[in-house]
Amino acid sequence: MSSTLAKIAEIEAELLDLPGIIEGAKDGKGRGRQVIAVARTCNLILIVLDVLKPLGHKKIIENELEGFGLRLNSKPPNIGFKKKDKGGINLTATCPQSELDAETVKSILAEYKIHNADVTLRSDATADDLIDVVEGNRVYIPCIYVLNKIDQISIEELDIIYKVPHCVPISAHHRWNFDDLLEKIWDYLKLVRIYTKPKGQLPDYTSPVVLPYSRTTVEDFCMKIHKNLIKEFKYALVWGLSVKHNPQKVGKDHTLEDEDVIQIVKK
Numbered sequence: 001m002s003s004t005l006a007k008i009a010e011i012e013a014e015l016l017d018l019p020g021i022i023e024g025a026k027d028g029k030g031r032g033r034q035v036i037a038v039a040r041t042c043n044l045i046l047i048v049l050d051v052l053k054p055l056g057h058k059k060i061i062e063n064e065l066e067g068f069g070l071r072l073n074s075k076p077p078n079i080g081f082k083k084k085d086k087g088g089i090n091l092t093a094t095c096p097q098s099e100l101d102a103e104t105v106k107s108i109l110a111e112y113k114i115h116n117a118d119v120t121l122r123s124d125a126t127a128d129d130l131i132d133v134v135e136g137n138r139v140y141i142p143c144i145y146v147l148n149k150i151d152q153i154s155i156e157e158l159d160i161i162y163k164v165p166h167c168v169p170i171s172a173h174h175r176w177n178f179d180d181l182l183e184k185i186w187d188y189l190k191l192v193r194i195y196t197k198p199k200g201q202l203p204d205y206t207s208p209v210v211l212p213y214s215r216t217t218v219e220d221f222c223m224k225i226h227k228n229l230i231k232e233f234k235y236a237l238v239w240g241l242s243v244k245h246n247p248q249k250v251g252k253d254h255t256l257e258d259e260d261v262i263q264i265v266k267k
Contacts, residue, residue, distance in 0.1 A: 009186040010193060011210050016042065023060050026067035036068040040139050044188050045072065051147040051161065051169060058145060069135070072143040073166055077129035080120030089114075093121040100125055109134065142188040146181065148172050192216045194256055197239075197263040211256070219252040221262060232266040 007013075018035050026032060039045055045065075049057050065072065089109060091102050105119055108130055119130070132138045143166060150158055150169040161169045168184050170177045193208035194216075209224055218236050222229040230252065237247040240260030247263070256262065 008182055008189075009191075010205075010208055011191070013185075013189075021061050021064050023064070026064045032064065033068070036065060036070070039065065039141075040068070040070060042141060044185065045070075045141055045143040046146050046185075047143060048146045048148055051149045051153055054145070054147055069138045071132070071138055071140045074140055076138070076140055077125055077133055078122040079125055079129060079133045080118070080122065081130075081133045082118045083114060084116045084118060086116050088116060090118045091121070092119070095122070095124060097121060098124055099127060100130065105130065142190075144168055144181075144184055144188055146170055150176060190214075192256065192258045194221055195259065195261045197237075197261050199263060199265075203239075203261045208259075216256045217252065218250060218254045218256065218262070221256060222252070222264065225264075229264065234265045234267045236265065237263040 016038060018038060019031065021032060021035060022029060024032065026036060047058070047061055062072065089102070089106050091105050093100075100121060104127065108127060109115070109117060109119075112134055114134070145164075145167045147161055147167055147169045149171060150161070151171040151174055153161075158169060161167060168177065168181045170181055190213035192211045192213055194211060195203045195205055195208050197203040209221060211220055211224060218233075218238075219230055222233055233252055236250050236252075236254070238250050238254065238256065238260055239246045239248075239262075240257060242255060242257040242260050243250065
């Protein structure tokens, strides 16, 4: 297992090169549990496959990761679940269900010795979805399948691969299509770069403040810089896609967009 830093879209990202996952990894074979435990902590997983025999290897790796609680390229099930002391199983569905009904839900929960709970199904859910929610130890991580050795296939085969979701074809030997891979990595990381502009100076485009896509308010930005900054915050001046005018005076609840420039004015 090795680690290195790589520059992706002007930010430094740590790349962990994990040993290959073999069949039985989730049960500890080939240090599999250690490898998968590290994978669970990552923001993005890249699975490198031989383009000449990708499907077999892809299925093995997916099965091992899923067996250890990783869910690739999927969102947590939209299911509300709350255990209670009494009252039995109360099932509420806000939309039609093709697989789960009251008896099925009761049967699944009984396997976990749960006989009193409120369950709310907010989307068409499966039994596996409910099990994931009950188990509660699942992690949902984006994944890119990197198909190597495209120099050994035809143009027609390459066209087909380009249509496969979450896949990027490359040739490591010839360094082909690395730009597409880096672009896809940036898209899947869902990060936002915010540049700072000290008063009376030009913006600093060399060291952006990086925020997760789900937390991009001015307050989030301030907390990333220093937790005391929000206490001294008066307003901010913002340049970029998130504002109508450049600059625009905004408050702490304003939502920033990628590559906005911000200047904080203190009290």
